[in-house]
Amino acid sequence: MSEPRGTVVIKVPATSANLGPGFDVVGLSLSLYLTLIVKFGPPSPDLVNITYSGEGADEVPLDPYRNLMTRVALYVLRCNNHRSFPPELVSIHADNQIPFGRGLGSSGAAVIAGVLLGNTLGKLNLSRERMLDHALMVERHPDNVTAALVGGFVGSYLRELGPVASEAAQVPLSEVLPEYPPNAGEDWGLSPPVPPLGIGHFVRFGWNPSIKAVAIIPRFELSTAKAREVLPTEYSRKDLVFNIQRLAVLTTALGQSPPDPELIYEAMKDRVHQPYRTKLIPGLPAVTSSLTPESHPGLLGICLSGAGPTILALATHNFESIAEGARTIFQTENIQVDWKLLEVVGGSQTYEVHEN
Numbered sequence: 157m158s159e160p161r162g163t164v165v166i167k168v169p170a171t172s173a174n175l176g177p178g179f180d181v182v183g184l185s186l187s188l189y190l191t192l193i194v195k196f197g198p199p200s201p202d203l204v205n206i207t208y209s210g211e212g213a214d215e216v217p218l219d220p221y222r223n224l225m226t227r228v229a230l231y232v233l234r235c236n237n238h239r240s241f242p243p244e245l246v247s248i249h250a251d252n253q254i255p256f257g258r259g260l261g262s263s264g265a266a267v268i269a270g271v272l273l274g275n276t277l278g279k280l281n282l283s284r285e286r287m288l289d290h291a292l293m294v295e296r297h298p299d300n301v302t303a304a305l306v307g308g309f310v311g312s313y314l315r316e317l318g319p320v321a322s323e324a325a326q327v328p329l330s331e332v333l334p335e336y337p338p339n340a341g342e343d344w345g346l347s348p349p350v351p352p353l354g355i356g357h358f359v360r361f362g363w364n365p366s367i368k369a370v371a372i373i374p375r376f377e378l379s380t381a382k383a384r385e386v387l388p389t390e391y392s393r394k395d396l397v398f399n400i401q402r403l404a405v406l407t408t409a410l411g412q413s414p415p416d417p418e419l420i421y422e423a424m425k426d427r428v429h430q431p432y433r434t435k436l437i438p439g440l441p442a443v444t445s446s447l448t449p450e451s452h453p454g455l456l457g458i459c460l461s462g463a464g465p466t467i468l469a470l471a472t473h474n475f476e477s478i479a480e481g482a483r484t485i486f487q488t489e490n491i492q493v494d495w496k497l498l499e500v501v502g503g504s505q506t507y508e509v510h511e512n
């Protein structure tokens with residue numbers, strides 16, 4: 157018989173996607189965490205008890221069939237021949253530092269936490285690549301989930317799939333993540349849409365550790381879904397070339413020592429998503445154009461974080477003055493902000509805690 161399990165901790169970082177020109181391509185993992193404390197005990201028919209503290213604690217569903225993390229865990233379990241949560245699972249406490257709907261990857265962190273949870277509960281030993289496949293069936297753009305899983309400054313692409321795998325990867329999310337367990341007597345079977353192999357591929361770029369991230373966080377939420385609705389479906393060649401040129405430079409420039417503010421500032425400009433999101437985030441163009449390395453020494457570049465509304469300023473010093481500069485501009489639009497100085501960190505971790 158295998159050893160009874162005690163407590164497992166799962167820790168997933170926040171992420172900032174896009175970094176300006178890398179829409180749906182690059183992500184950066186940052187030092188705010190979603191932490192799960194998962195407790196096991198003697199087998200019991202009772203459903204797992206979920207509790208939350210921190211960001212989102214007053215709005216997140218605690219029913220394991222409605223909560224995003226446990227629904228993802230259940231999806232991973234069902235894809236790997238486990239019908240449900242193991243009877244030894246007693247409780248999950250989530251402590252969350254990542255604000256919801258602000259562009260700091262809260263949903264990506266919840267999805268990765270769910271994948272790691274499913275992997276732990278089913279003792280599946282999935283490889284990191286296979287875990288990413290499962291995550292990409294839920295969050296279909298790879299930037300946040302890849303950075304949250306592997307950590308650092310990461311670029312990723314989705315592989316073009318053949319017709320069969322392509323169909324499997326396009327199933328509606330409601331089928332990947334059904335909200336409810338089957339009614340009594342019904343069986344939802346063991347045939348969820350299993351992810352095709354090797355959907356996502358990634359590479360980690362160099363990062364100069366003297367570069368920190370100032371996150372300027374407006375006090376309003378903007379859902380990623382809403383911020384994607386305003387984007388066009390077609391772009392001019394001029395705008396695409398503008399972004400590709402900058403992204404190519406940025407992926408190396410942020411690893412160089414010393415970092416070159418002139419190079420990075422221009423390389424963090426974007427024409428694919430930020431201009432269209434301005435109508436949802438008053439003050440965005442003024443903040444990204446008024447704060448420069450000349451006006452605020454130490455600033456390297458500034459952009460929208462993920463789908464917004466958070467602004468991400470990369471800098472080596474002078475953090476408070478950069479954040480206050482952004483605050484002043486947002487105030488003219490009647491938007492209040494909070495700001496945090498964040499470090500670029502490693503990826504997700506799962507570890508057992510042995511209690512005496």
Ligand SMILES: Nc1ncnc2c1ncn2[C@@H]1O[C@H](COP(=O)(O)OP(=O)(O)OP(=O)(O)O)[C@@H](O)[C@H]1O
Pocket residue numbers: 171173190212216223224225250252255256257258259260261262263264266300378379380381461462463464
């Ligand atoms: N820890 C969590 N547990 C359960 N649900 C969560 C958790 N974190 C986020 N969510 C869900 O994800 C939603 C936010 O996701 P959304 O994609 O809109 O924004 P985001 O991930 O914070 O920002 P971005 O994708 O731009 O970085 C929340 O409103 C909530 O429904």
Ligand SMILES: N[C@@H](CCO)C(=O)O
Pocket residue numbers: 173174179180181297299300380383384429462463
């Ligand atoms: N690349 C995504 C990140 C948000 O999750 C977007 O900008 O919509």
